[in-house]
Amino acid sequence: MLAAFSITPIGSGEDVGQQVAEAIRIIRESGLPNRTAASFTEIEGEWDEVFAVIKRATDAVMTVSSRCSIMIKADIRPGHTNTLNTKVETVERYLAQP
Template sequence: MIVAFSVTPLGIGEDVGEAVAEAVRVVRASGLPNRTDAMFTSIEGEWDEVMAVVKDAVDAVRARSGRVSMTLKADIRDGVTDGLTAKVATVERYLAADPGTPSA
């Protein structure tokens, strides 16, 4: 499964980067495949291990703020591994096959 999630501390002001970094540290320390971009952190693994990491990441932010907002999206599919890179590679393969398509 792949989970993309975002956790945002509330009530600590506009600059939330330091608190969000605590969540990303938890994800990276998990050893599970992961990727962080400007909006979400994605993590790949089995249900129990992924959800435990998400909980720990949220708890890390809660330690800095009594209130947090979390958005989570999951792709639950048995037997898929390396989905974080394979899905992107598939899209890139289609883009390369049609050079007339504008790039993002």
């Protein structure tokens, strides 16, 4: 499974970088392939391990915020791995064609 998600602290003011960093720390320490962008983080692994990491990251945010919002988009494709990279590589290959 490849999941793109964001965990947004609510009621913590406009600057939520510190709270988000706590979530990203959990994600990076998970050992699962992941990539962080400006609005979403992508993580790849088995269903149970991906959602366990999302829960731990959410719990970390909730220790410093009284409320949060989570958005999750998942691509479940049994038998495929490394889609975190291969999906991007496919698009780049097409972009390189004249």
